Amino acid sequence: METKTEKKTFLKGGEFVIRESSWEETYIPEQITEEQQMMRNTAKDFLKTEILPVLDRLDAQEDGLTVEKLNKLGELGMLGLTIPEQYGGSGVDFTTSTFVGEVFGSAHGFTVSIGAQTGIGTLPILYYGTEEQRNKFLPKLASGELKSAYCLTEPGSGSDALGAKTKAELTPDGNHYILNGQKIFITNAGFADIFIVFAKINGDDKKFTAFIVEKTFEGVSLGLEEKKMGIKSSSTRPVFFNNVKVPKENLLGEIGKGYKIAFQILNVGRYKLGSATIGASKTALDTTVKYACERQQFKTPIAQFGAIKHKLGEMGIRLWAAEAASFRLCGLIHEKEHALQESGASLTDVLTGGAEEYAIECALLKIVGSEVLDFVIDECLQTYGGYGFIEEYPMARAYRDSRINRIFEGTNEINRLLSVDTLLKRAMKGQIDLMTPGAAIQKELMSIPDFSSTDTDDVFAAEKKALRNAKKAFLLVAGGAVQKLMMELEKEQEIIMHAADVLIDIFVMESALLRAEKLMNLQGQQAAQIYIDMVKSLFFDAMDRININGKQALAAFAEGDDLRLMIMGLKRFTKYEMVNTKNTRRAIADKMIAENGYCFWS
Numbered sequence: 001m002e003t004k005t006e007k008k009t010f011l012k013g014g015e016f017v018i019r020e021s022s023w024e025e026t027y028i029p030e031q032i033t034e035e036q037q038m039m040r041n042t043a044k045d046f047l048k049t050e051i052l053p054v055l056d057r058l059d060a061q062e063d064g065l066t067v068e069k070l071n072k073l074g075e076l077g078m079l080g081l082t083i084p085e086q087y088g089g090s091g092v093d094f095t096t097s098t099f100v101g102e103v104f105g106s107a108h109g110f111t112v113s114i115g116a117q118t119g120i121g122t123l124p125i126l127y128y129g130t131e132e133q134r135n136k137f138l139p140k141l142a143s144g145e146l147k148s149a150y151c152l153t154e155p156g157s158g159s160d161a162l163g164a165k166t167k168a169e170l171t172p173d174g175n176h177y178i179l180n181g182q183k184i185f186i187t188n189a190g191f192a193d194i195f196i197v198f199a200k201i202n203g204d205d206k207k208f209t210a211f212i213v214e215k216t217f218e219g220v221s222l223g224l225e226e227k228k229m230g231i232k233s234s235s236t237r238p239v240f241f242n243n244v245k246v247p248k249e250n251l252l253g254e255i256g257k258g259y260k261i262a263f264q265i266l267n268v269g270r271y272k273l274g275s276a277t278i279g280a281s282k283t284a285l286d287t288t289v290k291y292a293c294e295r296q297q298f299k300t301p302i303a304q305f306g307a308i309k310h311k312l313g314e315m316g317i318r319l320w321a322a323e324a325a326s327f328r329l330c331g332l333i334h335e336k337e338h339a340l341q342e343s344g345a346s347l348t349d350v351l352t353g354g355a356e357e358y359a360i361e362c363a364l365l366k367i368v369g370s371e372v373l374d375f376v377i378d379e380c381l382q383t384y385g386g387y388g389f390i391e392e393y394p395m396a397r398a399y400r401d402s403r404i405n406r407i408f409e410g411t412n413e414i415n416r417l418l419s420v421d422t423l424l425k426r427a428m429k430g431q432i433d434l435m436t437p438g439a440a441i442q443k444e445l446m447s448i449p450d451f452s453s454t455d456t457d458d459v460f461a462a463e464k465k466a467l468r469n470a471k472k473a474f475l476l477v478a479g480g481a482v483q484k485l486m487m488e489l490e491k492e493q494e495i496i497m498h499a500a501d502v503l504i505d506i507f508v509m510e511s512a513l514l515r516a517e518k519l520m521n522l523q524g525q526q527a528a529q530i531y532i533d534m535v536k537s538l539f540f541d542a543m544d545r546i547n548i549n550g551k552q553a554l555a556a557f558a559e560g561d562d563l564r565l566m567i568m569g570l571k572r573f574t575k576y577e578m579v580n581t582k583n584t585r586r587a588i589a590d591k592m593i594a595e596n597g598y599c600f601w602s
């Protein structure tokens with residue numbers, strides 16, 4: 001992709017809430033190159049020929065089948081995409097790995113096996129390993145010769161990952177650490193050769209540290225496979241460490257810096273999960289459109305009923321907007337990585353810097369992707385009627401498999417808290433100026449409302465105005481809450497949840513608007529009419545959601561005249577034009593029906 005490093009006008013992480021972006025600087029999936037398309041096609045072929053025909057066998061955990069499929073992916077070079085060539089991978093850029101990862105999002109439980117191998121199981125070594133560790137493990141992880149797992153969660157510490165009890169003690173000769181403890185819910189545990197394990201040295205909270213533990217080390221043992229609601233093909237087992245002697249050379253990163261490894265991996269993991277869930281949504285909607293066109297009731301294809309069109313249209317809107325957010329973020333991360341590379345930053349900084357800068361957006365995308373997927377799958381299943389409930393048809397499995405995504409890589413509650421918390425912390429550190437626009441809003445509340453008409457030449461004039469106002473609504477709510485509650489705000493999680501929901505809507509609305517604007521500029525207004533419909537429908541609902549979230553948040557901390565004034569401001573900031581969403585949704589559904597699938601970018 002074309003990079004814009006020379007401009008150095010990056011939208012900083014979290015800054016979208018106060019700054020305007022232009023469509024020119026926004027990355028969209030339609031910018032895919034031929035080479036990337038080829039890689040994507042390889043991934044699609046693999047999915048179609050190797051995974052989808054054997055989903056039942058994979059879910060039954062047929063002996064060796066997942067390992068065999070991972071090995072095939074290794075042979076295709078698909079396990080080492082993000083590993084640089086010097087360590088046996090192909091070192092593709094962030095956009096390319098995103099295109100491939102999105103395709104593998106439709107591999108059901110196998111998606112999770114791939115993710116654990118190439119993400120949480122490999123990246124800690126890639127990011128923080130010594131040269132020796134990288135040379136020893138990465139080529140074999142890229143080829144699939146080694147399988148890996150990531151051991152953070154314990155029975156008593158899940159969301160509170162740093163509350164882990166697993167302990168490591170240095171032997172008197174200083175050559176080994178003795179590891180004791182238990183991890184649970186470990187993906188790929190059943191066949192992993194190496195485990196990235198987090199433990200506290202001498203039980204000291206300040207010495208939370210990561211280790212590379214090999215399966216062959218004495219004292220490593222596994223519990224039974226968990227019986228899960230979904231993603232049944234993926235191996236999920238407890239792992240026990242009983243006086244395991246770990247050579248000191250296997251300490252990963254620095255003593256006491258395990259939290260940094262865990263959090264960095266989560267940043268990028270959240271992006272990847274968001275993107276993969278969007279891929280899964282696309283497959284489900286595509287399949288459902290085809291089904292709805294074929295299935296007849298009352299001598300009519302069910303796709304022709306308004307109730308079904310409403311569903312198809314709404315799924316299309318939410319999915320297309322989430323896709324816009326995903327690729328916009330992908331472009332931002334890519335550009336940041338590229339800029340770091342140009343500036344001569346270390347490999348670690350290049351590879352972690354992008355997701356770290358956009359940690360807020362990564363958390364938001366994880367929420368968006370997983371919640372859009374749950375919505376889409378639920379509506380797809382409903383569209384299938386009784387067949388949706390029958391295992392022979394695709395939606396029952398999809399329904400079971402989608403649910404986990406709101407739980408792992410940080411639950412969606414934790415990600416909501418984190419996104420707002422990180423934004424406020426960055427503001428306090430002076431990295432993002434929320435104060436100046438916040439103060440301007442206070443002034444605006446006391447002034448006469450702006451009744452000026454919008455630029456009639458711009459198709460998106462109303463949306464641009466609405467977006468500017470939505471950002472004001474966020475600052476009104478979050479700024480008001482901070483001013484009123486100060487340090488007490490963290491105890492009022494309900495308010496933070498509302499603020500996070502506003503933030504999500506803004507991020508998605510803006511991404512969809514920028515994508516539509518870019519497509520309109522590239523393809524002309526007539527071709528882009530469907531995207532205009534998407535944006536208008538999305539804004540119509542989102543502005544109301546922002547109003548409701550804002551109202552509930554304001555009422556939770558303000559009262560009397562203060563509250564009345566802020567509610568009036570909120571009403572002003574969430575005004576948007578009337579849209580006939582029946583027609584816009586219908587148009588979107590009709591387009592998919594005519595093209596017999598999800599046709600907006602598949």
Ligand SMILES: Cc1cc2nc3c(=O)[nH]c(=O)nc-3n(C[C@H](O)[C@H](O)[C@H](O)COP(=O)(O)OP(=O)(O)OC[C@H]3O[C@@H](n4cnc5c(N)ncnc54)[C@H](O)[C@@H]3O)c2cc1C
Nearest residue numbers: 150151152153157158159185186187407408409411413414
């Ligand atoms: C199939 C599967 C695979 C997994 N794979 C791995 C793996 O490979 N490696 C690994 O290390 N872990 C793995 N996990 C663990 C997963 O990351 C955790 O389950 C997850 O982080 C949540 O932790 P928990 O289950 O202990 O829930 P809890 O932390 O107990 O949370 C329970 C509920 O309380 C909420 N909550 C918790 N804390 C707060 C708070 N401060 N404020 C508000 N709400 C809060 C949560 O949002 C949630 O709704 C896996 C889990 C599953 C089910």
